[in-house]
Every structure is written in structure tokens, then in C-alpha cells.
Amino acid sequence: MSSKTQIGLTALTALVISSMVGSGVFSLPQNMSAVAGSQALLIGWLITGFGIIFLGISFACLAKLRPDLDGGIYTYARAGFGDLVGFLSAWGYWLCTTIGIVGYLVVAFEAVGTFTDTPQFTLFGQGNTFWAFLGESAVAWLIYGLVARGIREAAGINLLATVVKIFPLMVFVGLAVYFFRSDIFMADWTGASIVPEEGADNSIISQVKNTMLITLWVFTGIEGASVLSKHAKNRSDVGKATILGVGLVLVLYVAITLLAQGVLPRSEIAAMSNPSMAGVLAHMVGDWGKILISVCLIVSVLSSYLSWTLYATEIPHLGAKNGAFPKSFLTLNGNLVPKNALLFTTLTVQLCLFLVWQTGNSYQALLLISTSMILVPYLLVGLFLLQQAMKQNLAFQYKAIGAIASVYALWIVYAAGVKYLLLSVLLYAVGVALFAYSQKQFHGKLQFKRAEWAIVAVLLILAMPALNAFWGS
Structure with a gap:
């Protein structure tokens, strides 16, 4: 692999973190408070934390066991279950990343709108106005040009942006610890005041299920180091970057959602507009907190857009090597970037942005569609590790890790609903x-x-x- 495309452990870890910490974290307090009381929230994070750690370990184990397989999501499914299943995993993942990065642009311009829009004047709205469409399109093609200059250069810029966006999240957690009150956290322990959707109940298990797609969405990107494994300076860095990234992000997410419900009553947070973290921080420190979070959100989603564009470009190129995607996706430019795969992804983003403008869809709709497409690829990763462990009669720990990751993925499929x-x-x-x-x-x-x-x-x-x-x- 040329040194032009090699990525070290720090940059790989930053890509994993940046992929997961996008826009979802800034809406987590409201998203979770709207569907779950404190008890269900704790149970939901316990399930998610346990499952996502084992999913992350699965990626790390497979990077060690099958260093011959570059690309993670696609190549694992293909090696374990055949060409068509491998393609479907790649296709689902590519759609998830592409629709997801459209959502990033939409929510970024919605955040910009908090500085420009007034009750009498709407410029960017929910990121779905004509002017938002123009701005989002400009950013999409700027990122296209940046990625076209080289994978390593894009990863380096992403590392800097990741540091910038993590710092305010840690400030939020520190302040929330100071302002936390246990009586507020326990006031709606069972979520009895939550009004369920028509035909649904308000049981604890129902509340926990309703948190699942939200928690999965904020962890998509866990596979980042695996997808870009062929660009790693050292193959062992793939597993290390995945575990380091997941551990840090899990602590941040749990702290942000649990502490928020001890700062303000659940019902107040549930009624907030997003990014709800801005509203919670403004309650603690005043209006400057809302400005800080809004700026942080814009930086965050744009850096996540960059990292996810790298993944969305890599997957069709890898698929084309095995005849799963058209031959044109094999072509590299002078910087060894799959130029047609990058162009295909950016044109798809452009089409989706046009549809968002024309239909008026918001980020929330894109989030749900995107998350639905990652369910099968994640399930196949756990099943592939389990398959490899059984075939090679590996130590019990590998079988257990694969089994637990698979059960977690099946639970998510069940929780997602028909x-x-x-x-x-x-x-x-x-x-x-x-x-x-x-x-x-x-x-x-x-x-x-x-x-x-x-x-x-x-x-x-x-x-x-x-x-x-x-x-x-």
C-alpha cells in the first residue's frame, strides 16, 4: 500500500470517533427523554453498551483472525455467506452511509438556521429550504474535492476536527455533573408520564425497545477502522482503534443522556427542539451555551460527513474488485482515490438533497431510513465471527463474542419493528x-x-x- 494512503493509529481512532459522534449526540437528550423514563434509559444503555462493545470486539477479532480481508463490512459477509449476501451487506452499508451523510448536511444547515432565522424570516429552516439546498450542495462538492486529494490528507483534517468537537461534549458532561440532582432524575423513574404512540403501550420493555434504533444510530461508524483497514499502517491498529473509539464514545453518550435527566425534568427535555443539548446547556450556563453547542454541532457533522464519505467511497471500490459493483468503480485517480465511486456517492447525495428540498423531509426521517439499512450488515459481522470460530474450532471466547454480537444484532432487528x-x-x-x-x-x-x-x-x-x-x- 502506498504511503500516500496510509493512516496511523491516532488518525484511525479519530475516524471511528468522528463517524460515531456526528449529529445524533446533540439530540440524544430529547430523543431519549421522549421515549423512555430513567429506569428504561438505564436498561436501554445497559443492553446497548453490552451489545455494542461485543460488536466492536467482533470487528477487532476479525481484523486479527482474517487480516487477508480488507473492507470489513463487505468482505466479511462475502467470505462467510457468498457473493450475493456480501453485495447486500455492502449495498445496505453504502446506503446507510450515503443517506446518513445527507442527514448530516441537513442538520448542519438547520443549526446554521438558529443564527439566521427568525419567526418572521426563514432562510435555512430545518435544512430543507432552497437556500439550504444550495449551501448543502456546495459543501458536498467541497468535500468531494477534499477526498479526491487523498485518503491520508482527509483523515488528517478529520483528526483535527474530532479534537475540536469532543472538547465541548466533555465540558457539557462536567457541568452536568455539577448541576445534577438525584430527585429530578428519580421523579419520572418509570416514564409513567410518557404518552405512547397509538396502538402501543407504555411498559418498560416498550420504552427500552424505543431507545434501540436511537442508540444504534449514534454508534454507526463503529466499523470505520475496519472499512479502511487496507490503509492502516499496521494491521493491529484496526482492532485497537475500534476498541478505543467505542469505549470513549460509550462513556460520553451514557453520561450525556443520564446526566441531562438529572438537570431538567424528563418532560421538559422531551419537549425541547433539537439540538436539545443546547437547551440543556443554556439552562445551566445561559445563552452562550446554546451558541457553543450549535457551533460544535456544525463542526461535528461536517467532520463526520468527511469520514463517512471515505467509507462510502471505499465500499463500492472493494465490491467492484469482486464483480459486485460496476467495473467503473475500480478506477483510481492520481492520488489513489476511487474517483468514480466518490463521484457516484456525491451525485447520490446531490439527488437526495434535491429530494429533501422538494419533499420537505427533515433529518429525523433520514435518520430512521439510514439506520434501517445497517441492521443486516451488523448482524452478518457477528454471524461471520461465530462461523469462523466454529469452523476453526477457536477458543471459547471467540464463539462467545460472535454469539453475543449476533444476539444483540437480532434484538435490534426485533426492536426496529416491521x-x-x-x-x-x-x-x-x-x-x-x-x-x-x-x-x-x-x-x-x-x-x-x-x-x-x-x-x-x-x-x-x-x-x-x-x-x-x-x-x-
Whole structure:
């Protein structure tokens, strides 16, 4: 690997942290308070913390056990379960990253709007106005130019931005510890005052389930070092960066959400507009706190946009090497960046930004769609580690790690509910057409195995109720 693209441990860790700490953390207090009381919040974080740590360890174990597999999410699924499943994992992950970075741009300009908009004048609104569309598009193409200059250079800039955005989060945690009151935290312990959605109940288990997609979303990016593994100076750094990043981010997230509910009553936080962290900090220190968080949010989401663009560029390029994506994605520019994969990603972002402007969709809708697409790729990582541990008769610890990561991923699939699973089916079905085109381009014909035809049949069968659910919503 050329030194032009090599990334050290510090920069790899920063990429993992930057990927996870995007926009979601700034809305965590409101997002979690709206669906869970203090008891359910503790249980939800206990499940998530346990599961996400084992998912992170799974990535670290696989980096050690299978150093021959570059790209993580895609190559693990392909090596374990065949070409089509590998493609579906890559496709789902690429959609997650691409839709996610659109959400980053939308929420960044929504934050800018807090400085420019008034009740009488709307410039950026919720990041879905015409002027927001122009600004978001300009940023998208600026990031395109930055990434095109080289992977290592982009990672270096991301390292600096990560330091800038983590510091205010630590300030928030420190102040929240000082202002924390146990009586406020315990006042709505069971979340009895939460009004559930129509047809749902207000039980603790229901509240815990409702936290799951939120907690998963703020941890997407855990695979960052694995996706860029071929660019690591030392292969062992991939596992180290993943564990270091997950550990730091988990502590931050738990502290921010739990402490916030001890600063203000749950119902008040639930009624806040996002970024709700700004409102909580303003309560503690005054209006300057809101300004600080808003500026931090803008820096945060733009650096996350940069790191996720690196991942979204890498996955189609790796897929093209195995005939899963079109041949054009193999082409590198003079800086060894997959230029057509980068262009494809940026054009897709541009299209999504246009749709956001035309439909008026907000960041929240993009968050839910994006998160639904990461469920299958994460499940396949746990299953692949379990498969490798059984095949090679590895030590019990590897089997246990793979099993726990798989159970956690299955729990997330269950907690997500039927609606988002059906949405995933529609998007995966579209991907099969791209995979078929790529196979004909590389091999002159389709090369589906019997089991892969069965998967295609299941997707087509489920597509009908999925379409009904989509149009019905």
C-alpha cells in the first residue's frame, strides 16, 4: 500500500470517533427523554453498551483472525455467506452511509438556521429550504474535492476536527455533573408520564425497545477502522482503534443522556427542539451555551460527513474488485482515490438533497431510513465471527463474542419493528438489480447459486407488502 494512503493509529481512532459522534449526540437528550423514563434509559444503555462493545470486539477479532480481508463490512459477509449476501451487506452499508451523510448536511444547515432565522424570516429552516439546498450542495462538492486529494490528507483534517468537537461534549458532561440532582432524575423513574404512540403501550420493555434504533444510530461508524483497514499502517491498529473509539464514545453518550435527566425534568427535555443539548446547556450556563453547542454541532457533522464519505467511497471500490459493483468503480485517480465511486456517492447525495428540498423531509426521517439499512450488515459481522470460530474450532471466547454480537444484532432487528424491515426490503431489492448488472458486465451472465436465487425470491415476495406499507405510510 502506498504511503500516500496510509493512516496511523491516532488518525484511525479519530475516524471511528468522528463517524460515531456526528449529529445524533446533540439530540440524544430529547430523543431519549421522549421515549423512555430513567429506569428504561438505564436498561436501554445497559443492553446497548453490552451489545455494542461485543460488536466492536467482533470487528477487532476479525481484523486479527482474517487480516487477508480488507473492507470489513463487505468482505466479511462475502467470505462467510457468498457473493450475493456480501453485495447486500455492502449495498445496505453504502446506503446507510450515503443517506446518513445527507442527514448530516441537513442538520448542519438547520443549526446554521438558529443564527439566521427568525419567526418572521426563514432562510435555512430545518435544512430543507432552497437556500439550504444550495449551501448543502456546495459543501458536498467541497468535500468531494477534499477526498479526491487523498485518503491520508482527509483523515488528517478529520483528526483535527474530532479534537475540536469532543472538547465541548466533555465540558457539557462536567457541568452536568455539577448541576445534577438525584430527585429530578428519580421523579419520572418509570416514564409513567410518557404518552405512547397509538396502538402501543407504555411498559418498560416498550420504552427500552424505543431507545434501540436511537442508540444504534449514534454508534454507526463503529466499523470505520475496519472499512479502511487496507490503509492502516499496521494491521493491529484496526482492532485497537475500534476498541478505543467505542469505549470513549460509550462513556460520553451514557453520561450525556443520564446526566441531562438529572438537570431538567424528563418532560421538559422531551419537549425541547433539537439540538436539545443546547437547551440543556443554556439552562445551566445561559445563552452562550446554546451558541457553543450549535457551533460544535456544525463542526461535528461536517467532520463526520468527511469520514463517512471515505467509507462510502471505499465500499463500492472493494465490491467492484469482486464483480459486485460496476467495473467503473475500480478506477483510481492520481492520488489513489476511487474517483468514480466518490463521484457516484456525491451525485447520490446531490439527488437526495434535491429530494429533501422538494419533499420537505427533515433529518429525523433520514435518520430512521439510514439506520434501517445497517441492521443486516451488523448482524452478518457477528454471524461471520461465530462461523469462523466454529469452523476453526477457536477458543471459547471467540464463539462467545460472535454469539453475543449476533444476539444483540437480532434484538435490534426485533426492536426496529416491521415497518423499517419492510423499508429495508425495498431498498435491498433495488440493489439486486445493480448486482445482476455487475455480474453480467464481469462474467457475461448471471452466476446466482441456488441459495442466492432463494434470497432473491424472498425479497421479491416481501416487496409487495413492503410497497403497501410504504405507500400506506
